[in-house]
Amino acid sequence: MTQLQAPPAPGRPDDEQPPAAPPRRGRRPRWPRPTRVIVALLLVGFSVLFLYPFVWLVSASFKPRGEVFDNRLVPRTFTLDNYVNVWQEAPMLLWLGNTVLVTVLAAIAVTLSSAMIAWGFAYYRFPGRGVLFGLVLASMMLPGAVTMIPVFLIWNSLGQVDTLTPLWAGNLFGSAFYIFLLRQFFLGLPRELFEAARVDGAGHWTVFWRIALPLCRPALVVTLLFEFQATWTDLMRPLIYLRDSDNFTIPRGLKALLDRYGFGGEWHWEIIVTASVITTVPMIILFFLGQRHFVQGIATTGTKG
């Protein structure tokens, strides 16, 4: 695995792409022309396959109850009723608000704390560093199921069950994967820069906050985006911690709607379909806002397998 490349020199605008490998045109091995036509057809075919589920979902959300399952691309009867009704059937706005709050807090908390910790590991050479960093890596291997129950008991004893706190407050203590990612990035920065600042009288915090952190911006953005997505889409923790439906996040709310309108007595798939669209659209917007960072972050860290 390669690492996220650090900008080579200070003073360079750091949102510029790190220098890519010299452009090698003509993807190798170049295939013969008939094969290339097939490649193009396959690419288009797979694209349809990959996008159609979401298109189907959006289309269904504009259909009246009886036509949700008709599998037509363009609704026979176009209606906005579902988008009016869904807010009345469920406190969607409240759920969206809860989710935004939790997601923003979780992403900011984990980014700042992980950056601090990563800096501690990257810059300072203290005795026992190897052992401690080994513990960081080891904690990445631990399945969530092992710590899930005791962590629940902690929040329970603090009286935080059925509040939003357990969904983000753990992020104040950093997260192993992001610590690893950011440390790699810090290690790629020229050390002389920080030594020079120290000689010039900058304090420990100033070197971190004013010099190291700004240079690290691309990696910080990747961390923010990944955590934003992870928290927004999480279902398990809201299932564990949230009881009152007023506290639900939007995926937890969607699951509740599915349980109420999808199974058993009342069938209202049009409500479920519409709520699914509302749950998904913010993630699609997030992707288009940070597309380059997502792709770069995944290519270099190999997450989100």
Place this chain on the structure above:
Amino acid sequence: VSRTSDPALAPRAVPARSAEQRRRARKARWKDLGPALLFLSPWVVGFAVFTAWPVFYSGYLSLTDYDVISTAEWVGLANYEAMLEDPKVRLALWNTVVYTAMQVPLYVLVSLGLALLLNQAGRASGFFRTVFFLPNMTPPVATGVLLLLLFNGQNGLINTVLGWVGIDGPNWTTDPQWVKPGLVLMSLLSVGGSVIILLAALRNVPEELYDAAKVDGAGPLRMTWHVTVPMISGALFFVFIVNTIASLQSFTEAYTAFFGVGNTTYSNDAALFYVIHLFREAFESLQMGYASAMAWVLFVVILVITFIQIKVSRRFVFYEGDQR
């Protein structure tokens, strides 16, 4: 370093650091400990409270009977013994292993196929990469909902399309035989992340190798199999192992579609994955001790499988710069 041409000002060669100096520069310094601990303090606290203590406490709980309300009662190894007898645990483990055995190879093959296609796409590859990645942003809950809708046996899109070519599609969401295949197919929607990783690896294959292969008269297929795949075997293995670990812990899509309060329509033991069973034992039946024991068994299973995969991979995986 000044780049002046004046020989008087030019430094005598570049600082020939002695071995001693270099050793000292790398050596740990006690005076770094104070400030380092300041930066590390969130991690120290977090690790102690949210990792180290939970690991020990979970180990302890696994030896007790505990329902949160009353105090934990020591039962020794009874939970582990009970697991051996518990048909539900056996079923959940079996479901998970079968699902993983189907899902991971298919997932890796599809990612590889798409990455190879993208590598041929020239200037359009950026566009298609976006298209393939986009479904990865779908929240797993919504994927679970989509599964129920698209794979519906009577009027789901999948069976409708199968009907066009004369195939009578199965009841994907109710027939125990077809529940796992449906989940596997649905999981391919998130293949985009792996595609990006493999594509990055493909772009790093040195061009000379292809030239050499061409001189030797290899066609595109042979080149792919004998040059490309071995050269990206490191990335392939990485994708394989990460997906195995994730697959063994599958939860959200299957839980959304097949479990939950009042879900009698689709409730299906064929989708009872290990983590789903564990979750229900812990938070629906409040069997915290038993669930902790289950968690430790899962940990061991994952460790063993990962260990075997690493051992086996030694034979097949080639890392550049590794001369062994």
